[in-house]
Amino acid sequence: MVKFPSDFLWGGALAANQVEGAYAEDGKGLSVADVMTAGAHGVPRQITEGVQSDMYYPNHTAIDFYHQYPSDCELFAELGLKALRISIAWSRIFPNADDPEPNEAGLRYYDQLFDTLIARGMEPIVTLSHFEMPYALYQKYGGFRNREAINLFVRYAETVMTRYRGKVRYWMTFNEINNQFGGDDLLAWADSAIQFEADEDREEVIYQTSLYELIASARVVTLGHAIDPANQIGCMIAYSAVYPASSEPLDVLAAAQFMDRSYFYSDIHVRGKIPAATESIWQEKNYNFDLTKEDLTILATGTVDFIGFSYYMSKTVAAVKSEQDPNQLKGIKVVSNPHLVANDWGWEIDAVGLRVILKTLTDRYQLPLFIVENGLGAYDQLTEENEIHDSYRVDYLKQHIIEMSKAINEDGASVIGYTPWGIIDIVSFWTGEMEKRYGLIYVNRDNQGQGDLSRIKKASFTWYQKVIETNGREL
Numbered sequence: 001m002v003k004f005p006s007d008f009l010w011g012g013a014l015a016a017n018q019v020e021g022a023y024a025e026d027g028k029g030l031s032v033a034d035v036m037t038a039g040a041h042g043v044p045r046q047i048t049e050g051v052q053s054d055m056y057y058p059n060h061t062a063i064d065f066y067h068q069y070p071s072d073c074e075l076f077a078e079l080g081l082k083a084l085r086i087s088i089a090w091s092r093i094f095p096n097a098d099d100p101e102p103n104e105a106g107l108r109y110y111d112q113l114f115d116t117l118i119a120r121g122m123e124p125i126v127t128l129s130h131f132e133m134p135y136a137l138y139q140k141y142g143g144f145r146n147r148e149a150i151n152l153f154v155r156y157a158e159t160v161m162t163r164y165r166g167k168v169r170y171w172m173t174f175n176e177i178n179n180q181f182g183g184d185d186l187l188a189w190a191d192s193a194i195q196f197e198a199d200e201d202r203e204e205v206i207y208q209t210s211l212y213e214l215i216a217s218a219r220v221v222t223l224g225h226a227i228d229p230a231n232q233i234g235c236m237i238a239y240s241a242v243y244p245a246s247s248e249p250l251d252v253l254a255a256a257q258f259m260d261r262s263y264f265y266s267d268i269h270v271r272g273k274i275p276a277a278t279e280s281i282w283q284e285k286n287y288n289f290d291l292t293k294e295d296l297t298i299l300a301t302g303t304v305d306f307i308g309f310s311y312y313m314s315k316t317v318a319a320v321k322s323e324q325d326p327n328q329l330k331g332i333k334v335v336s337n338p339h340l341v342a343n344d345w346g347w348e349i350d351a352v353g354l355r356v357i358l359k360t361l362t363d364r365y366q367l368p369l370f371i372v373e374n375g376l377g378a379y380d381q382l383t384e385e386n387e388i389h390d391s392y393r394v395d396y397l398k399q400h401i402i403e404m405s406k407a408i409n410e411d412g413a414s415v416i417g418y419t420p421w422g423i424i425d426i427v428s429f430w431t432g433e434m435e436k437r438y439g440l441i442y443v444n445r446d447n448q449g450q451g452d453l454s455r456i457k458k459a460s461f462t463w464y465q466k467v468i469e470t471n472g473r474e475l
């Protein structure tokens with residue numbers, strides 16, 4: 001039987017840069033998301049030098065949540081949400097990253113947003129950095145390549161945690177901090193506000209920027225507890241269940257090593273220690289990082305209260321063997337899984353994988369878990385009657401909720417809540433499309449920025465309303 005704790009936080013999730021728009025209003029500075037053009041499936045988004053007049057930037061208007069949040073919050077309340085995950089746009093608070101004083105208009109905006117949520121019975125869950133660092137952090141400091149970024153982040157966090165003391169209890173530091181590991185241009189930009197130079201060792205760069213972020217995160221955890229002992233401060237990791245392509249031992253090893261890429265981050269966040277597997281890699285590759293004794297103490301002290309994570313799909317990996325020694329792993333490649341069906345963007349749908357990862361994390365860390373992103377990106381069809389019959393989305397969410405319940409009731413997972421991603425349609429991160437839709441509320445806007453931005457409740461809205469009302473009993 002599907003069962004959830006009585007205080008379970010049923011919610012929805014958003015990020016400032018993907019919803020707010022108003023990219024240059026009320027003193028906001030440019031963010032790294034503001035210089036990302038629109039792409040499409042298979043067409044990467046460009047990162048431009050500042051804002052170019054002949055380019056289209058979908059995040060500049062997004063869904064205009066900045067102005068429409070009061071009526072959107074009405075809809076969220078009607079849906080019955082008990083929590084809304086949202087991020088603060090850092091560049092609304094410190095437009096130039098190192099301003100002597102924070103921008104009062106930016107602070108006031110989030111005061112109003114949090115007050116609105118609380119008045120409607122929704123707990124704000126706040127990510128401090130969700131792919132939207134100030135562009136000035138890149139221009140003046142080179143982003144998180146620079147140790148000074150730690151101080152700037154801590155100052156920003158201290159400002160907002162002090163201002164919203166008593167209003168916000170749940171915080172997360174860096175969104176999907178582990179995603180940059182693969183050395184992808186867009187993710188390094190989004191996660192760390194850096195661009196790679198030609199011929200540099202990307203892995204080495206990412207380890208260093210990540211270490212600075214992990215130190216910044218640990219300082220904020222310690223500081224956040226001092227500001228308000230009631231604060232619950234978590235990390236945010238992108239997890240996939242990872243399967244070996246076959247029972248061949250090297251494939252199994254490849255799957256385990258693939259997970260190590262995420263464990264580097266979560267082990268430091270949760271245990272405060274660099275995992276041994278990572279230290280071996282650093283030794284083997286002769287990497288030397290700027291990491292002091294004091295940093296190690298900061299990491300050991302500032303461990304998180306919960307693990308927030310996104311889950312969309314599983315990944316299946318195969319070993320790439322060395323030509324000289326067939327028992328030696330030379331690389332790891334991601335392959336498709338014949339047992340799974342992918343969405344239109346190639347993301348393999350796997351609800352059981354959510355249970356697998358919940359069990360894996362429970363066994364490894366014994367810490368509360370918070371599923372802060374999960375959902376199906378799909379093309380929605382508006383009928384002549386202005387309705388959206390998104391049974392595919394209901395099916396996706398339903399299956400994942402069932403597996404989450406099994407993990408809680410049969411595997412001992414302690415799950416704080418579930419906030420499906422893009423509770424209202426938003427700009428896609430990877431492609432910048434509006435038509436890759438996750439929402440239970442439709443927003444009338446297309447990939448070219450056409451549409452009057454009106455909101456329509458989808459069939460999934462009514463379904464999720466019932467789920468929340470019955471605490472998951474009626475699916």
Ligand code: BG6
Binds near residue numbers: 429
């Ligand atoms: C996560 C991010 O990577 O996945 C979100 O935290 C993002 O910001 C989400 O939107 C889904 O990705 P996409 O590209 O489908 O929007």
